[in-house]
Amino acid sequence: MLVLAQPFPYLSMMPSETLSADPRRNLVGLSREALAAEMAAFGAEPFRARQLWHWIYHRGATDLAAMTSLSKGFRNRLAERYAIRRPAVSHSLASSDGTRKWLLRFSDGQEVETVHIPEEDRGTLCVSSQVGCTLNCTFCHTGTQLLVRNLGAEEIIGQVMVARDALGEWPSPQDDRQLTNIVLMGMGEPLYNYDNVAAAMKIVMDPEGLSVSRRKITLSTAGVVPMIRRCGAELAVNLAISLHAVRDDLRDRLVPLNRKYPITELLDACRNYPGASNARRITFEYVMLKGVNDSPAEARELVRLIAGIPAKVNLIPFNSWPGSPYECSSDAAIAAFSDIVFSAGYSAPVRTPRGRDIFAACGQLKSASIRLRRSAREGTALLAS
Numbered sequence: 001m002l003v004l005a006q007p008f009p010y011l012s013m014m015p016s017e018t019l020s021a022d023p024r025r026n027l028v029g030l031s032r033e034a035l036a037a038e039m040a041a042f043g044a045e046p047f048r049a050r051q052l053w054h055w056i057y058h059r060g061a062t063d064l065a066a067m068t069s070l071s072k073g074f075r076n077r078l079a080e081r082y083a084i085r086r087p088a089v090s091h092s093l094a095s096s097d098g099t100r101k102w103l104l105r106f107s108d109g110q111e112v113e114t115v116h117i118p119e120e121d122r123g124t125l126c127v128s129s130q131v132g133c134t135l136n137c138t139f140c141h142t143g144t145q146l147l148v149r150n151l152g153a154e155e156i157i158g159q160v161m162v163a164r165d166a167l168g169e170w171p172s173p174q175d176d177r178q179l180t181n182i183v184l185m186g187m188g189e190p191l192y193n194y195d196n197v198a199a200a201m202k203i204v205m206d207p208e209g210l211s212v213s214r215r216k217i218t219l220s221t222a223g224v225v226p227m228i229r230r231c232g233a234e235l236a237v238n239l240a241i242s243l244h245a246v247r248d249d250l251r252d253r254l255v256p257l258n259r260k261y262p263i264t265e266l267l268d269a270c271r272n273y274p275g276a277s278n279a280r281r282i283t284f285e286y287v288m289l290k291g292v293n294d295s296p297a298e299a300r301e302l303v304r305l306i307a308g309i310p311a312k313v314n315l316i317p318f319n320s321w322p323g324s325p326y327e328c329s330s331d332a333a334i335a336a337f338s339d340i341v342f343s344a345g346y347s348a349p350v351r352t353p354r355g356r357d358i359f360a361a362c363g364q365l366k367s368a369s370i371r372l373r374r375s376a377r378e379g380t381a382l383l384a385s
């Protein structure tokens with residue numbers, strides 16, 4: 001059962017910064033140009049904006065007072081008007097497999113999840129783009145959380161900075177990082193919040209700051225076709241498509257956005273994605289649902305559909321949640337599906353579920369924490385789910 005934090009669901013697309021109680025402006029999330037303009041209006045010389053950028057995004061400073069290369073008088077004046085804010089960490093969990101998950105709270109009390117998944121050769125941060133999601137994919141837990149708003153650029157970049165704080169990765173390490181890759185695969189549809197996602201990713205990619213290369217960033221979309229080209233042309237990040245079905249009638253049910261942008265249109269947008277090549281393949285995500293989309297015939301149809309697109313396929317075992325109408329496919333069905341895709345020349349790894357002990361699947365920790373708070377209020381125990 002889902003219990004909402006608010007008595008009534010409502011739809012508000014306003015980032016929380018506009019609702020903040022602290023009247024000081026947050027410098028986190030401003031583009032280089034906006035920061036320069038802000039400092040010019042404040043009467044500071046242009047090099048001050050560059051110094052601030054370095055402190056905020058290379059050194060990870062959270063306090064203007066700690067910026068020792070700025071004169072004390074200037075720091076004090078700045079602190080009257082500006083702050084460097086991070087989202088608050090309301091829960092922090094570590095899995096026995098090394099996966100870490102943070103539930104982050106913004107100034108309006110809304111929360112999202114951010115997950116860090118360490119692997120042998122990389123460490124991937126899964127970032128959210130919205131509180132909740134408007135898409136209502138029927139297998140996705142986030143879709144059941146009715147409260148939705150866009151995250152501001154500062155709330156998206158704030159997730160990366162909180163992870164860097166926790167991993168101790170300041171100043172930005174040149175190499176041997178624990179956070180090497182970013183995937184926009186957390187809560188929300190990033191192409192429905194494109195402007196803020198793009199602003200945040202431009203800051204993430206800036207070489208004089210967090211310095212994560214566009215080649216290490218992947219944006220995952222359920223298929224907002226008109227935004228795909230723009231994303232490729234302006235951000236040139238890697239693209240992942242949540243395909244999950246090879247026929248429109250089934251995809252209409254699993255990913256209702258398909259009714260607006262059907263499979264053929266979506267695949268055309270992939271064929272034309274700027275920058276796609278054999279070195280930079282488009283990832284097709286396919287969640288394995290028992291008896292729903294996991295037959296050998298569907299694997300063969302998938303191969304036929306993506307022919308000609310530089311592609312790889314990620315098979316994701318369905319991560320079940322309380323009350324979900326689906327079950328995960330059997331290991332044998334997943335292996336057979338993977339073999340067919342692999343034999344056709346595509347890499348088709350099966351994603352190993354990570355962090356199951358910490359509710360690492362999208363949307364699960366948030367719901368668990370809402371249940372926990374409610375049961376604490378009501379004096380009842382949290383039922384394990």
Ligand code: SAH
Nearest residue numbers: 140185186188189220221222242285318319
């Ligand atoms: N809105 C974007 C990004 C968020 S979802 C998108 O649709 O791509 C990130 C990925 O997790 C998507 O591929 C989504 O289909 C998948 N996913 C969501 N719920 C899942 C579940 N319960 N089990 C397995 N994968 C799931």
